[in-house]
Amino acid sequence: MSDKKLMVGGQAVIEGVMMRGPKLTATAVRDPQGKIQVETKPVNSIGDRFPLLKKPFLRGTVSLIESLVIGMKSLSYSAKMAGEEDEQLSDKEMAGTIVFALVLASVLFIAIPTGAAKLIHGATEDPVVLNLLEGCLRLVIFLLYIWGISRMKDIRRVFQYHGAEHKTIFCYEAGLPLTVENVQKFPRLHPRCGTNFLLIVMLVSIFVFAFLGWPSLWERIASRILLLPVVAGISYEIIRLAGRSQNSLIQTAIRPGLWLQYLTTRPPDDEMVEVAIESLKAVLPEEEILEGTPDYIHKAEAENEVEDSAPVAAAVTE
16 A cells, blocks of 8 residues: 555535545435445546646636535435435536525625725725725625534534544544544544635635726626636645645644634534545545454444344344
């Protein structure tokens, strides 16, 4: 087995975890019967067909779009497996959901902050100051949004699975067998987390947009949307560097993103960790799964069989 670990990322879903490796994505969900269900799919990245899109500052936008699509499909699958939906979303419904999410994000994090900044236009005419104030308003809205959803009961459970995802990836990167005991020893805050990425996007956008002048409202909104690929590209390179480097300056710079993960992750229970482990195992080559890593899928099935047979045994003894 190679000492160099594969780059693995993930996402919490409803009652489960999605993991993405270089060649496969896997979504593991614990169904209402307590069994762990796993769906794997090949990674069909557009970057494989157009290598130019894997270059620095281009790969960030590609990764963001692909992560959004894969994440929505995983959420749809997890909702079905968890018994919250009768069927998965069709491609047309998926596209509509993604477009709606993008429009909502544009209104919440672009239109409202830049429109609100105009209210203080009379206090200063300096376009740099106005753009900086707009960026600060955007950051405040983002933090309030994260804080608000973190207080929702159903979201808290998803955030527990988010913590399980981080702990499991940490355990794999440390080169230990993927057992619940090993995984639970690791922190739930990870430098490559999407929460870190979003916070970096907010901060980078403040500096990128600061020098665009102060045209009309619609021109400002259009410029922010058109420059999002640039912001995403810069932010992606920063998050990749943070995940690889132990430089004290870089680690200090990403610390606010780690602190924010105290809101977007929660300590997982052991059953949640089992699901995250099975999701990660499904995207790893066999030689990357260390000896001593249990099979939690069949463990859960065996426990369910024992529970199902208990009432029958009790009836016979009576």
